[in-house]
Amino acid sequence: MKEVAVGIDIGGTYTKYGLIDRDGNCLINGSISTTQEKELSSYLSLLKSTIDEAAEGVKESVKIKGVGVGAPNGNFYKGTIEYAPNLAWSGIVPFIDEFKKSYDLPMYLTNDANAAAIGEMVYGSAKNMKNFIIITLGTGLGSGLVVNGELVYGHDGFAGELGHLTIVRGGRMCATGRRGSLEAYVSAPGIRRTVFELLADSLEASEFRDVTFNQLTAKMISDAAKRGDKIALEAFERTGKYLGEALADTVAHTSPQAIFLFGGLANAGELIIEPTKRYMERNLLKIFRDKVNILPSGLTETNAAVMGASALVWKELGN
């Protein structure tokens, strides 16, 4: 009988799930629509029956030890999803309380970036680290902070919102209505905005002179940078500057051993890591210099969010 944890990653469109063993092997995975069932109870019934069927389909017999859920605005302490902007359920959703009605198992919920941090700790490159940070670079900038071997949830369960550090006073508009947030600069849409700022500001030739804002993607920017497009290269330089300066302040808070970059934009590799490291070092207090590694995440992109969610179970059950 193989022991597994269920990992669930709730996105605006799809809810992905997987059965993962203690070593991080994914035995089976799949997804359902997050929006097909309007009522939370019907959605949860569908989710459970889909997972149960999947478990029966695994060759060796499995014992589910617990369920871990990653969701936007997930509150670890309360098991609630609170005012998540991309989900149809409004207000404060008592997700775990409701799900427990059908599943008599240990259940844990947190936001997706925190789940990624725990995934890094349980299966990834942070297995022996007590103090590290993960930065998830996608549509926004998420983060998970680990201190003394524990995830930092804070007083209210919402700690680790580094995407909302103010890095430019009065700077770019952010979806939250605030200005100058780190994620308005360092994220897939952020680097796109930086490219357009540079197209406006400089006279440099660029393949992006014939591309619309809506056409442009972060992947196109890293591809162009690899081909030597000067605007694309400068966009990565600036993105690294913004992130590196912000991370210098983060190091002054928790002095981590390493900072992992995860997600779409992180796939640009050294294009983003090198300037980030350079600007971080330049802004660090002397005692912190040459101590903090900036590394790509050890979790492979495919299924990483589901893996992270499942890792919550092993972490909480004491691995």
Added chain:
Amino acid sequence: MKEVAVGIDIGGTYTKYGLIDRDGNCLINGSISTTQEKELSSYLSLLKSTIDEAAEGVKESVKIKGVGVGAPNGNFYKGTIEYAPNLAWSGIVPFIDEFKKSYDLPMYLTNDANAAAIGEMVYGSAKNMKNFIIITLGTGLGSGLVVNGELVYGHDGFAGELGHLTIVRGGRMCATGRRGSLEAYVSAPGIRRTVFELLADSLEASEFRDVTFNQLTAKMISDAAKRGDKIALEAFERTGKYLGEALADTVAHTSPQAIFLFGGLANAGELIIEPTKRYMERNLLKIFRDKVNILPSGLTETNAAVMGASALVWKELGN
């Protein structure tokens, strides 16, 4: 037999000590010169003999359970004092290893702001708090972060250096050679610099038009503010703005229940607390608003550093 902890606070000029019981009562206290004995070993002998004599002078007989030391650049993990700019010992000083040669007791060392945080937790206003921050406002700006009930020491023992957050890119010179650090704005010398900036920038009448930079003290600024001096009032407004904006970023890291202000400048009370709170709230992400208290420290100023150092002992021995 009363159980006590020795608290030692090492400053550039004086080394203060005290014998403190579990409830935070100081049975006896005193000080020696930090600089009189040039050799560490002679200094430590003098310190021990002075403390032993003091212990004998206490009316009821006492049992010393441990020694806690607060020192600039104190490394909790290693018990070392590393490159402390204001102390005569140079390089990395193996303080605890040396002191243990004469005292066979549990010994702990950390920096003074961390000691203040632990003091707040053991004796002060944070007794029931698992997530809080202390900001010490003196010659510099120190900080101690508490997460999940534990002090954040970080990977290297030096976490919690909020005085060195960069709040103005290319801003004021700082003693570290960097520019725009929080403590160059928010500290006793910082508010003095702000007053002089305002004297230069505005045409407002002020009692400080007849005061030199070297004459000016933070106490004079708070006294003048209470008398309605407009420059002094604006200096507190700006100091609160700098601190409040920085703390909004700090809340995004660890989401604390409260932030305590401690030390000389904190004695200005609402003059500093009110604008700090106002600017912090204005810059917080919505989910953090109206949740974080900014409070005066519950440790009384006199002897607070010694109290904090002694609290390390009770904290580490499990109170």
